[in-house]
Amino acid sequence: MATRLKKRTVVIVGGGLTAGLISRQLTAQGIEVLVLERGGNPSNGAAEKLPNQRDELRWDVRQGLVQDWAVQTYSLRHSRKDSALPVRRMEAFLPGEGRGGAGNHWTGITWRWPEYDPALRTRLESRYGKTAIAPEILIQDWGVGYAELESYHDLFEKLFGISGKAGNLNGQIQAGGNPFEAPRRNEYPQPPLEFTEAGLILKATAEKLGYKPFRMAAGNSSGTYTNPDGLKLGACQYCGHCDRFMCEAKAKATPELLLFPVLLERPQFEIRLNCHVLGVDYDRDGRRVTGVRYVDLLTGEEYEQPADVVVLGAFTMTNAKLLLMAGIGEKYDPVTGKGVVGRNFCYQTSSLVNLFFPDRWINPFLAAGCSGVNIDEFNADNFDHTGLGFLGGGAITANLKGGMPIRGRRVPPGTPRWGTAWKQANADWYSHSFALTAQATCYPHRENFLDLDPTYTDAFGQPLVRMTFDWQKNEMRMSEYVTKKMEAIAHATDAKIVGPAVPRKSPFDTRAYQSTHIVGGTPMGTDPRTSVVSPHLQHWDAPNLFVVGASVLPHNSGYNPTGPIAALALRLGDDLVRYVGKPGRL
Amino acid sequence: MTPDKNDPQGRRGFLRQVALAAATAPLTAGLLAADAPAGVAPPPAPAAGPLPGYASLSPDEAGLLEAMLNLMCPADQLTPNGVDCGLAVFIDRQLAGDFGRGARLYRQGPWPAGRPELGYQLPLTPEQYFKAGVAAATAACRKAHGKRFEELAPAEAETFLQDLAADKLDDSHFALGAWFNGLVYPLFEQACFADPLYGGNINKVFWKMVGYPGLPATHANDMLEFRGKPFPGAADPKSIADFS
Structure with a gap:
């Protein structure tokens, strides 16, 4: 029998970025928050101390900071006709665990999405006509506009000390920034990181071709920085150990450095680590949730934690799973198109091309995770899609990310896979090559969705989340277009060899890393028939239940999603202050 | 000495001192010319060779693996041979440790086969899978060439390895191509380029090479x-x- 605990005001499931941001807003107004986090305290371990912090095998290849797939994984089928199998060791994407969540091992790239993205259906229909979006593509407006989120983007960038160059200050296009950027009230809190050699190559080539290259918006601190809460970042040392690593220089913006130190001092805040949430208690007749149940991993004991308000702030898959298991909201049915939980599940569409420069020293190890250069001319709806036969697009980027030698080497096409010639090619090209990459949109498709696996269970005896996902025609056409543009840029550099530029194709492959930007499953929107939560992230069927994080994004853009996720979380924090004062429909 | 983590100048100063101290440590250079091709200068030999002894591999398993690694990484102007670079020790220790025993690998049944994009789907731990593959490769080699892999002439061994990697040796019972490409080859690359802490890349020879x-x-x-x-x-x- 689970022990019933004392009721709390707000209980958040998952102790990552969104929990930190929401808790900051709530506790500042004296409202008590309890966070339940399945992992432990990641700080001061080998992961963030020299010399072991730089261990590529341990943290990168063996995924030392990533969810333990032996405990919990996901199953996959490429279509409803197939049977799903569990992905026994996921390589394609990497959820985190522990206080700070994936915010510990993220790279730090912090875009705002284009101004039109929160109203994407309206945008595309007004630009291309009412029939431009095929019926099987479930793009929907969020119901909250960019203008309402701008102040929260601004606050998040200050809290996390983001380094970058504005491209659009209050509608005025700025040289050196992204001309497609949504208008911002302020410059970035810190100047951009230095250019890498690869970045300079893309910059010069893009300018020659008439594009407007710009530097990434970086959660790698270009200088020393103190945020509005008095918390500090050190200056980035350009070691490139960001993505899949913790930062030993305390220069990567993380919840652990920039949110939790203040929260842990506040009497209204409590985080219980090593507490794995098993379920949400739902009073269907009362149309409300009453709390959550969890197991304390240090004792094995189960607890019932009553709450006035429950916030699901876990990884994309877990948010959907908790709703499906509790039967909160109707499960999505791809046959009828009815139901909502699990729909709008999207990934992100990436591709790359390798470039080889015998006469230039690329020095891939002289880089930060975010010291890249981008062009945005072919991203999302930044270009005219009339007659192209697809929607969406991607950013084209030159980003070195540290040149780690197990996974960060490139050899020209045709190189043997072993022997002296293989070694010689590695010796010749390691410091003389880099990749251009495209990170592109993935729009929701009727046949891509989440539900509960009928066969496989996790270590707690609960069903795995089952992904039904594959690359659809729209994404494959889009990837072909963007990858061709990228290939043309590659050929316009002075590269001596340009590797094959292969667009993303079906079937979705779990064996190679592509992106951890998994979105949807509990989409937000204005219509309860097509969304799980309202534009205020309030559940339509249980007004004291809120969902936050990537799972509420109804589509994926050609940008990393942390910016809008953080802005929505800060806004939810403020909304919850009002809700706790006066419960009701927000 | 506790450098202030928020003071990059202090940090850099500290790290530069550490780097200087390490740079002054003597490098014991030896010669390892025995199996280097004639006419090329051998690289400096490792300060120490691979640690003797295996934790997981039997002598037969080690025999095949060592022959394979010395073919994939021959002694040449770039590095000593694969065994002398510690590659076999690296793989042995990985198989004997968390990775080989299937830590962080979801291992609940049922176990139907799936398309390759779903990833590894066998109930074997990576260590068991490695050994099953060595046995299957040994049998395939005997069938194709009438002897053990480590007894093949270099050209024959190269052909066998090419066929293995190209999925040409699969029988109905064991997918040898998937075994080589999904398990052996990644371990080979890791053995070359991981920190020498794990037993491979002795003397940082692959890091120096690139x-x-x-x-x-x-x-x-x-x-x-x-x-x-x-x-x-x-x-x-x-x-x-x-x-x-």
Whole structure:
């Protein structure tokens, strides 16, 4: 029998970025928050101390900071006709665990999405006509506009000390920034990181071709920085150990450095680590949730934690799973198109091309995770899609990310896979090559969705989340277009060899890393028939239940999603202050 | 000495001192010319050879693996042979440790076969799978060439390995191509390029070969000074042992 605990005001499931941001807003107004986090305290371990912090095998290849797939994984089928199998060791994407969540091992790239993205259906229909979006593509407006989120983007960038160059200050296009950027009230809190050699190559080539290259918006601190809460970042040392690593220089913006130190001092805040949430208690007749149940991993004991308000702030898959298991909201049915939980599940569409420069020293190890250069001319709806036969697009980027030698080497096409010639090619090209990459949109498709696996269970005896996902025609056409543009840029550099530029194709492959930007499953929107939560992230069927994080994004853009996720979380924090004062429909 | 983590100047100063101390440690260079091709200067030999003894592999398993690694990494002007680089020790220790025993691998049944994009789907631990593959490769080699892999002439061995990697040796019972490409080859690359802490990449020979400077990599100044230029630290990489 689970022990019933004392009721709390707000209980958040998952102790990552969104929990930190929401808790900051709530506790500042004296409202008590309890966070339940399945992992432990990641700080001061080998992961963030020299010399072991730089261990590529341990943290990168063996995924030392990533969810333990032996405990919990996901199953996959490429279509409803197939049977799903569990992905026994996921390589394609990497959820985190522990206080700070994936915010510990993220790279730090912090875009705002284009101004039109929160109203994407309206945008595309007004630009291309009412029939431009095929019926099987479930793009929907969020119901909250960019203008309402701008102040929260601004606050998040200050809290996390983001380094970058504005491209659009209050509608005025700025040289050196992204001309497609949504208008911002302020410059970035810190100047951009230095250019890498690869970045300079893309910059010069893009300018020659008439594009407007710009530097990434970086959660790698270009200088020393103190945020509005008095918390500090050190200056980035350009070691490139960001993505899949913790930062030993305390220069990567993380919840652990920039949110939790203040929260842990506040009497209204409590985080219980090593507490794995098993379920949400739902009073269907009362149309409300009453709390959550969890197991304390240090004792094995189960607890019932009553709450006035429950916030699901876990990884994309877990948010959907908790709703499906509790039967909160109707499960999505791809046959009828009815139901909502699990729909709008999207990934992100990436591709790359390798470039080889015998006469230039690329020095891939002289880089930060975010010291890249981008062009945005072919991203999302930044270009005219009339007659192209697809929607969406991607950013084209030159980003070195540290040149780690197990996974960060490139050899020209045709190189043997072993022997002296293989070694010689590695010796010749390691410091003389880099990749251009495209990170592109993935729009929701009727046949891509989440539900509960009928066969496989996790270590707690609960069903795995089952992904039904594959690359659809729209994404494959889009990837072909963007990858061709990228290939043309590659050929316009002075590269001596340009590797094959292969667009993303079906079937979705779990064996190679592509992106951890998994979105949807509990989409937000204005219509309860097509969304799980309202534009205020309030559940339509249980007004004291809120969902936050990537799972509420109804589509994926050609940008990393942390910016809008953080802005929505800060806004939810403020909304919850009002809700706790006066419960009701927000 | 406790450098202030928020003071980059203090940090860099500290790390530069550490780097200097490590750079002055003597490098014991030996010769390892026995199996280097004639006419090329052998590279400096490892300060120490691979640790003797295997934790997981039987003598027969080690025999095949060592022959394979010496074929994939022959002694040449770039590195000593694969065994002398510690590649077999690396793989043995990985198989005997968390990775080989299937830590972090979801291992609940049922176990139907799936398309390759769903990833590894066998109930075997990576260690068991490795050994099953060695046995299957040995049988396939006997069938194709009438002898054990380690007894093949170099050209025959190369052909066998090419066929293995190209999925041409699969029988109905064991997918040898998937075994080589999904398990053996990644372990080979890791053995070459992981920190020498794990037993491979002895003397950082592969890092030197490509010019990876290793750690600690505090490049805030180097970024500008050596952008687009040869980086001096690439000739003398630093590993975890250098800071321990």
